[in-house]
Amino acid sequence: MRLQLTLASAALVAGASMAHAQVDEPPRATAALRVYADDDRVTVYSPSASATTLGPRDVALDAAVTIDAVSAASIDVVSTASPYAFHEERVEGALGVAVPVARLHRARARATVSHERDYRALRLSAGWRGELAARNVTLDVTFTAGFDTVGRAGDPSFARDRREHRLAVALTQITDPRGYADVVVEAADQRGYLANPYRFVAIEMPTGPAYTLPERVPDERTAIAGLVRVRRALAAADFAHADYRLSRDTWGITSHTASARWTRALSDDEILVGVELRGYLQDAARFHRARYAGDAGAPPWRTRDRSLGAMASLTAGAVAEAVTPWRELRLSVSAAWVRFRWFDDPDQAERDALIASVGLFLPL
Amino acid sequence: MRRTAPLVVVVVVAIVAAGALAGCVRVRAHERQLLAHPALAQPASPEQHAAHQHVYQIREGADGATGAGGGGCGCN
Numbered sequence: 001m002r003l004q005l006t007l008a009s010a011a012l013v014a015g016a017s018m019a020h021a022q023v024d025e026p027p028r029a030t031a032a033l034r035v036y037a038d039d040d041r042v043t044v045y046s047p048s049a050s051a052t053t054l055g056p057r058d059v060a061l062d063a064a065v066t067i068d069a070v071s072a073a074s075i076d077v078v079s080t081a082s083p084y085a086f087h088e089e090r091v092e093g094a095l096g097v098a099v100p101v102a103r104l105h106r107a108r109a110r111a112t113v114s115h116e117r118d119y120r121a122l123r124l125s126a127g128w129r130g131e132l133a134a135r136n137v138t139l140d141v142t143f144t145a146g147f148d149t150v151g152r153a154g155d156p157s158f159a160r161d162r163r164e165h166r167l168a169v170a171l172t173q174i175t176d177p178r179g180y181a182d183v184v185v186e187a188a189d190q191r192g193y194l195a196n197p198y199r200f201v202a203i204e205m206p207t208g209p210a211y212t213l214p215e216r217v218p219d220e221r222t223a224i225a226g227l228v229r230v231r232r233a234l235a236a237a238d239f240a241h242a243d244y245r246l247s248r249d250t251w252g253i254t255s256h257t258a259s260a261r262w263t264r265a266l267s268d269d270e271i272l273v274g275v276e277l278r279g280y281l282q283d284a285a286r287f288h289r290a291r292y293a294g295d296a297g298a299p300p301w302r303t304r305d306r307s308l309g310a311m312a313s314l315t316a317g318a319v320a321e322a323v324t325p326w327r328e329l330r331l332s333v334s335a336a337w338v339r340f341r342w343f344d345d346p347d348q349a350e351r352d353a354l355i356a357s358v359g360l361f362l363p364l
Numbered sequence: 365m366r367r368t369a370p371l372v373v374v375v376v377v378a379i380v381a382a383g384a385l386a387g388c389v390r391v392r393a394h395e396r397q398l399l400a401h402p403a404l405a406q407p408a409s410p411e412q413h414a415a416h417q418h419v420y421q422i423r424e425g426a427d428g429a430t431g432a433g434g435g436g437c438g439c440n
Contacts, residue, residue: 034415046418136390168429172406177395182406186428225429231404239403247426255426263403272403278416282425307425315416319409321402334412340423355419359411 027053027060027364032332038353041073041085050094053364060098060108067091090116104131118151140170152197160193179232182243190221201302203294211294215303217287223249237265252286253308259315270323276336278315284308290344310343317355332359 034046050064073085096110107128114121127142146164168186175181199215229243245257263274285308287301317336324331338353391399398404407413421427 030411032411034411034418036415036419046415134390135393166428173389174391174396174399175389177391178398180399180404180406184429188428223426223428225426227429229406231406233398233401233404236398239401239408241406241408245429247428249426253425255424257426261408263408265401265403269401272408274403274408276412280420280424285425307423309425311424313420313424317412317416319412321409332409332411334409334415336412336416338419338423353419353423355415357411357415 029362029364030359032357032359034355034357036353036355038351040348040351041071043071045069051364058100060096062094062096064094064096065092088116090114090119101128102130104135105129118153119148120151121146121148123147136174138170138172140168140172142166142168144168148192150193150197158197160197162190162192162194164188164190175230179230182227182229182231184227184229185225187224188222192219194219194221195303196305199304201292201304203292203298203302206293206295213298213302215305217301217303217305217308218251221249221251223247223253239263239265251308253282253284255280255282257281272319272321274319276315276317276319278313278317280313280315282311284310284344288344290346306342306345309345311341312343313338313340328363330361332357332361 029049029051031049032047034044034048036042036044036046046066046068048064048066050062052060052062054060068090069087070089071085071087092112092114094110094112096108098106098108101107105128108126110123110125112121112123112125123144123146125142125144127140129138129140131138144164144166146162146166148162148164150158150160150162152158166186166188168184170182170184172180172182195215195217197214200212201215202210202212204210225245225247227243227245229241231239231241233239239262241259241261241263243257243259245255247253247255247257257278257280259276259278261274261276263272265272285303287299288303288305288308289299290309292299292302315336315338317334319332319334321330321332323329335354335356338355340351340353342349402408417430
């Protein structure tokens, strides 16, 4: 729970973005394990399983379950959110359905619930995908509504609501026989309790000792993000993706993200190996400060959330996928190194992390 | 919302431009062999994509617009 406002909602957002991919894919069963570990002694193991099946009239059903097992003793957590190291688990389950509504058009719906000791979340999404212009254009629209309850361990009386609405529109155009261009736009509106109940902020006084107050941030946040992407076959066995994303929100954060990926196919496409590079840069929320001074009274908004400060990250990763002879079982293995850098954090400037995943995909 | 207004304008212009250009290119089914290659799917590696997005959502202050576009090759 100490990572609650990031972990649960982040997982659900990531899950929501994957939802249409699952219900639109051929029937299959998957099992995967994701691992996150960083040099600040935070480790997250995330085993997951899912299945997609095709019923009568091409109605697709999918179900998925994910567990996040978090172990943490970081300076970040210890100094600003929790007085001791902890181990916690989050369980997430999802059900989805996709229904053909016309030739080349599918509607879908999905419900995702997440539960941990002091955070509950529900995401309901509905979407439509259609292929247009003689199947040269794909248009996808997804609306997601989120209903969360934020709690606090050891304080059963603490319960705060948080609401979220997201609208994503994605358009894909075949540009020529070798590639695609994508334009994705997503708007998000969050309302309610958006702070972390475990986080306290030191208020420094010109004379006398500092004192601490609970973190407090505005209870509304609206963001919009746009992404352009190209995907191209460079040669018969070489493929590239490149994209750029611009995001801005009403808290004053503007971010830029650029990534590129190169993939080579081997052994008649039975093996794929790829490398990926990603860079991210953001400025700070307008109320974020490295230090808060209390000489003019307590600041109305105060946070120790480093993801609201000026920061950057760099990711370098590799992935390998292979189709095995047994029932076309596909194995996917990936590993990536990420360096996060905070420009105005007085306690920690950098963090290195490893993200690894192993997945098995069995066609049904 | 005022701070996002310039981006909203850019996004609206991009959508209108994309919509106007959509369908201008027509690639026939028999020309789509490369487009159907799994390396051109989005995301190319769903498991890796999900693992990374999970972390980025936690550690970074912005999210959204990372989902897939369409991308079926439309071969059938």
